Amino acid sequence: MKDQSEPRPPKWAFRFLEWFCPRHLQEGILGDLLEQYELNRAAKNRLVSNWLFVYNSLRFFRYGILKRKTIGYRSNFLAMFKNYFLTSLRTLLKNKFYFFLNVLGLSIGIAACLLCYLHISYELSYDQYNTNADNTYRLITGDLKSGNGWVRVSAPMPPALKRNIPEIERFARFTNITRDPQVTVEYNRTIFSESKFFLTDPDFLEIYDVPLLRGQKSQVLADQNSVILSASAVKKYFGDEDPIGKTVRVDDQFNFQVSGVFEDIPFNAHFDFDFLISFENLERVLPGTSLTGNWGQFNYFAYLQLAAGSDLAVVQTKIQSTEINLGDNRNFDLSRIGIQPLSEIHFIDNRGNLKQAYNFKYIYIYGAIAVAILFISFINFVNLSIAGSTKRIKEVGVRKVVGAGRGQLILQFIAEAFLIAFFAVVVSLILSNYLLIPAVNELMNSRIVMDFSDPLMLAVLAAMLLLISLSSGSYIAYFIISSKPISALKGTHTAGGKGTIFKNILLGLQFCISTVLILSSLFIYQQLQFLGDKDLGMSKDQIVNVALSNNTAQESGEVLASRFGQISGVRDVAGSNFIPGGANWNQTVWWEGQEEPISMFLIGVDENFVKTVDMELLEGDMNQIISGQGTQYILNEAAVKRIGWESALGKPFSAQGQRNAKPVAGVVKDYNFRSLHHGIDPCVMVISSSRTHSQLAVKVDGQDVRQVLTQLEAAYNEVLPEMQFEYSFMDEGFAVLYEAETRTSKIVGALTGVAIVLAVLGLYALLTFAVQERTRELAIRKVLGIKLQQTLFLLSGNYVKLLIIANVVAIPVTWYMLDGWLNNFNYRVSLGAVTFIATIGLTFLLIYLIAGLKTMQSNRINPTQALRHE
Amino acid sequence: MKGDNLGEFEELVMLTCVLLKNEAYGIRIVEEIFNKMDRRVNLSAVHVTLYRLEDKGLVNSTMMGATSQRGGRRKRVFEVTSLGIRILRETKAKRENLWSLIPELNPQS
Structure with missing residues (x-):
């Protein structure tokens, strides 16, 4: 039995010291350490002494000690290392086909992983360049997380919330200038259709980073008649002219004066705009809207900047418990309003987004495939190396006989694998940069650039390089080395076994x-x-949508429609605002006996639309609808179900307030106005013969669509000689x-x-x-x-x-x-x-x-x- | 050669060696520096310095005096060589020479 008081410092520290310390110094050093330990034991408790022992021995792990150990061995080691690379290179060059195949295969695998990494980091970069990214939120309503939310709220809501909730530092509303996809912008006889024209509060420039090239942040949108343009829009309209102070005319109705120029919005932002005017213009440019009322018109994006360190959940609760009195004792219900961090916008496919959201699932799919490809190329590499190893066994045998250690042999194969992997990385970088990244950008509609100074990317590459060379090298080595030198030299050994x-x-x-x-x-x-x-519940084939992109064109809509109707091969013509997937107008509706406000999608069309796109009318009479006067409402099945009616025909209903209620004119079978990812939402077609439709849907019956198109264009140019004939096919939409x-x-x-x-x-x-x-x-x-x-x-x-x-x-x-x-x-x-x-x-x-x-x-x-x- | 000049710590360790005579081994030197100079130094620093001085030929070492302590291990006892003594003296002389040239630092004069 050992004496209890006999000091026993931690064994591992002891071993560690024995491992790294030069042998001739060990005795003196260890002795000193132990003596110190004994002294410490006498004065302090065991734990402290142990710790001190460990600390003191670790202090010996220093250059002054280490360099005394390896001098003789090191130079040889380096020379051998050089030799490994040289022999590896020689063998590789001897089997050129095999070398080429390995490098090519591995480089494709590595490039796949690299691209996958670049793609993911690009998608994750959305909106992240913003200085305020962490404090910026967007108001949304409905199902907040699942992607069934609606991302727009009503105009008076954000200011009311700011008054009530101290965490909200700033707000900015943001919306398209029209309900139509496009407006025309004119300067000095240059006219273009613009879809990226938005209204916003001046604070928008404070919340979101929009670097101004001309003008001051605080002033450019202060005036109601000011407009600021992106650099590329300036180039398009003004060329080299100085744009500041110039007047542009919008939709042939409104004049705005250019007060500033901003840098083009980067591609990795969740929106894109070329023109901004003040939100004060809302009532002027969008008739029927209100800056202070119409709480049920959920049509505007609203961004909030919260005080740094605010808690999302707390603010959300505060929003939902805010009381808004609409007068005559009615409270506006905010319980379904929530906020969404800027960083989530790009990844949740809510309705009403300006850009297609990115589905995170795809990252997993791409990642899995990239790894699979890397794995396949890796397997190829290992299998080929082993299959080709017969030729190497003699070499290894000679090395063994001469006295190579196991570690040295393994090192040699790792070096060889490293060499191949290194070439592969270089090739993959070249391939990616010049060939694959442009292709991927084209395909994914992204703007990926390879940044060679990105530390994470270099780390990923280095990790792949090490992983490939270490695992495959040691595996191959294991195989070849385990052969007996004698049989190897005799040549009786075969690979495999x-x-x-x-x-x-x-x-x-x-x-x-x-x-x-x-x-x-x-x-x-x-x-x-x-x-x-x-x-889809409606036909989308052989329908040509002819754009009516400004007021003049819209007013000529009816004339144009009748002209189109006369062309042979055209079956029906209807005015509509319908764009596939893009029912953008969402509003609270009213019906008789309503208990809670419900909002539905509205699609503005004319009386011929149902017939033109072959929707199936379940209730109501087509002829009556076509001959009907004024506003009519046609509901889809989902809307009827949502309201809870057995039959809808003739019941009072309105999408424009109780005063404008009309008996429901018809019910159509559910049709997919959005993508087939989603089910079908309640939707109302508002039929009006007023001249506000942004396009004419032309159903072509004949076989020769091209022929009909030519005639359509001719008719169009006759009616509107100064306008450009623009069309699209519905199925493409x-x-x-x-x-x-x-x-x-x-x-x-x-x-x-x-x-x-x-x-x-x-x-x-x-x-x-x-x-x-x-x-x-x-x-x-x-x-x-x-x-x-x-x-x-x-x-x-x-x-x-x-x-x-x-x-x-x-x-x-x-x-x-x-x-x-x-x-x-x-x-x-x-x-x-x-x-x-x-x-x-x-x-x-x-x-x-x-x-x-x-x-x-x-x-x-x-x-x-x-x-x-x- | 750079090694002709003694570093401050080197000088300290050498002087302690001379002082300790036959007891000049790692842990004693650390203790002595603490006792005489009130300065805590790490054992490894002392060892590394002594090995460097040994390379330069300023100290010699011998293994001696196994006892039941130290797990029965011998001590590496260092002894300053005559070259070491000479360098120590020279260092002191050079320094004093420098001091004598600066009357302001000398309170007696």
Whole structure:
């Protein structure tokens, strides 16, 4: 038994010291440390002494001590390191095809990951450049988190909230200048249609970073008649002229004086605008609106700047409990109003957003595929290295005999892997910068730039480099080194052996990933096709929307409509404000017996619209509607259901206050006015024959749409000679709603292509090695009379087995993943067995093709040649 | 050569060595510096300095005096060489020379 008082400092510190300390100094140092420890033990308690011991020994881990250890070893070490790289480079250059394949494969994998990283960091950068980003919020209403909120509120709400809630430092309302998509802006006979023309409170410039090139923040919007323009708009209208003080005319009605110029809004902002005027103009430019009343008109964005450090939940509660008295004892209900941080705007697909929100799910999809590609290229790399290792075994044998240590040999292979990975990183950077990033930007409609000084990006690259070289290098080394030097030198060793199992697992994984990718891209494509062909409850094909972009044009709407109606091939013409997915007008409606205010989407159309787009009228009479006078309301089924009516026809209803109530003129079957991600919301068509429709919907009946278009243009130019004929196809407008899906489909398709090419290349290379190794065996078999088919089965048997196993794993996985994705849609395809079977058939075919190619090649060799050399 | 001049800490350690005679090993030196100069120094600093001085030939070391303490380990006892003594003297002389040239710092004169 040891004496209790005998000092025992922590063992690990002891060992550590023994490890790093030069042997000849150890005794003296350790002795001193122990003596100190004994002294400390006498005076202090055990824990403190232990700590002091550890501290004091760690202090010896310093250059003055360390340098005394390694002097003799280090120089040799460095020289060896140089030698590793040199021999690696030589072997790599000796097998150029194999080197090329490895570098190419890995670089594609790395580039995929790099792009994925750049893409994610770009999407995350939305609005983040703002100095106030953390304190800026937007008022929204409805379901706050799920993406079913409506992001606009009424005009008097923000000022009222600011008066009541001290946390709100500033507010700014923000809205389009018209309900139509576009207005015309004129300066000195230059007229353009502009869609990015907004009204806002002057404080907007304080809340959001809009750097001014000309003018003062506090003054530019102070005057009601001032307008500020983006730099590119200035260039468009004024060229090199000085814009300040010049007057632009809007919609041929309003004049604004240019008071400032701002830098173009960056692409990674959730809105984009070229013109800003003061919000004071609201009542003037949008008839029927009010700055102080109309609490139910939820049509304006409202940004709040909260005091630094404010709590979202607290402010939200305060907003919801604010009392707003509307007079005559009615309180406005704020309980469904909430705030949304600026950073969330880009990621939650609320209704009414100005830009398509980014769905975070895609980040996972892209990320998973990028990693899958990296993994495939990695597997290729490892498998090829092992397959090619027969040639290296002699070299390793010689090194072992000469006396190389295990660590040194491992290091050599890591160095080799590092070299390949390093080349791959360089190639991937070049590929990305000059080829892939422009392509991705085109496809994703983004503005990604590679910033070589981004520390995180460099870290990601370095991490990939290290991960690849360390894992693959040590794995390859493990294989080659475990061979016995004698058998290696004798040349009896063959690659494989116990490596086969692991090699097969990797290969199986690769097959599995490829199958999952092929299946996914096929089903995504199918779903998109399905959405395109889905019955929307209205027709969208062969409808040409002719824009009426200003007042003059709108007033000529009826004349134009009748002219269009006379053209042969035109079935119907109707005025409408309907744009696919873009029902932007949301207002509280009234009906008889209403208990709570409900807001619905309003779509302004004329009496011919229902017929033109082939909606199915469930109640009401088409002829009556067409011949009806004044305002009429047509509800969709969802609206009727929301109100709770059995039948709607004839019941008093109004979208413009109780005073203007009219009997409901009809009910139509639900139609998808928004994308098929969503269900169908209550929606009211407001039929008015007034001349305020922003476009004419022309249903073409004939086959030759081009021919009709020419005639439409001719008619248009006759009626409105000074205007430009602008048109769009309705189905294209709907296609825009599925942009995100279309993009995903394209990207998944492209990545799948890359993955398949990599897998095929890998398989080809593996077979090449296999055939090389078995040249003599095959030659002997040939002499003995093997048939071509038999050779084929001999070569492909292993891979076919693997593919079967891979499919067994891949199919359930794909099923599960795709089912989850498809459930995002209200309307989806089923996962058909045909696609699965076809895909599997295709992969088998591919393997037999590659194997067949190699079989033909090996069969062509003359057996005497293969067998002769010894 | 740079090593011809003694650093302040080097001088301190060497002087302590001379003072301690046969007892001049790591931990005693640390203690002695604390006792005489009221200065806490780390053991590793003393060791590293002594090894450097040994490289320069200003001190010698011998392993000696195993006891039951220190886990039975011997001490590395340092001894200042004659070259070391000479350098110490020179350092002192140079310094005094400098002092004597500055009458303001000398309160007696």
